[in-house]
Amino acid sequence: xxxxxxxxxxxxxxxxxxxxxxxxxxxxxxxxxxxxxxxxxxxxxxxxxxxxxxxxxxxxxxxxxxxxxxxxxxxxxxxxxxxxxxxxxxxxxxxxxxxxxxxxxxxxxxxxxxxxxxxxxxxxxxxxxxxxxxxxxxxxxxxxxxxxxxxxxxxxxxxxxxxxxxx
Numbered sequence: 105x106x107x108x109x110x111x112x113x114x115x116x117x118x119x120x121x122x123x124x125x126x127x128x129x130x131x132x133x134x135x136x137x138x139x140x141x142x143x144x145x146x147x148x149x150x151x152x153x154x155x156x157x158x159x160x161x162x163x164x165x166x167x168x169x170x171x172x173x174x175x176x177x178x179x180x181x182x183x184x185x186x187x188x189x190x191x192x193x194x195x196x197x198x199x200x201x202x203x204x205x206x207x208x209x210x211x212x213x214x215x216x217x218x219x220x221x222x223x224x225x226x227x228x229x230x231x232x233x234x235x236x237x238x239x240x241x242x243x244x245x246x247x248x249x250x251x252x253x254x255x256x257x258x259x260x261x262x263x264x265x266x267x268x269x270x271x
Contacts, residue, residue: 153270156188156195163248163262164199165223169206171261172218174226182223185265186230196268198238199223204257205244216241223263238268 164185165178174182189195201216201223220239228234249259 153192153195153267156192156270157267159185159188160197160265160267162264164265165219165263166258167219167261167263169204169257169261170215172201172215172222174222178223179226182226183230186227186232189227189232189236192270195270196236196238197265198240198268199227199263199265200246201239201241202246202248202260202262202264203244204260205247205252206257207244209243212243213241216243219261219263223265 159181164181165174167173189197199220201218201220203212203216203219206212207215217239220241224234224237224239227237244260247256247260248262249256251257
């Protein structure tokens with residue numbers, strides 16, 4: 105009699121296990137292939153630098169007569185440029201210092217270099233690697249505006265930047 109009580113739970117468990125397997129057959133796990141990642145088209149890559157190129161259009165700083173100090177407005181422009189450069193870590197730019205026609209050629213070349221360097225230093229202080237920033241001075245040799253009045257002089261006292269590479 106004892107033996108029957110011992111065998112009965114074993115038979116019951118085996119029957120239950122068999123029913124569960126029969127009711128819910130195991131489904132094989134099939135790994136879904138990952139969707140292919142499309143490379144950016146050349147047009148998409150070009151559009152990626154559009155904002156950076158836009159920021160480099162026109163002067164990035166203007167200066168008072170015989171000065172190489174950034175204004176608050178210049179700092180704001182350079183902060184925006186720094187953000188764009190951080191978004192494009194391979195981009196390199198050249199900052200060009202320019203002057204009005206007043207003063208000697210040698211003096212204006214030196215002043216233009218100081219102007220370019222002040223913008224380069226500010227960008228470096230904002231976290232842009234100095235190796236990504238070149239400077240050059242054109243002195244009075246590349247005026248933005250032709251003329252001999254104060255309006256022309258003010259427009260020519262500037263820093264401009266150009267994109268050298270994005271790779």
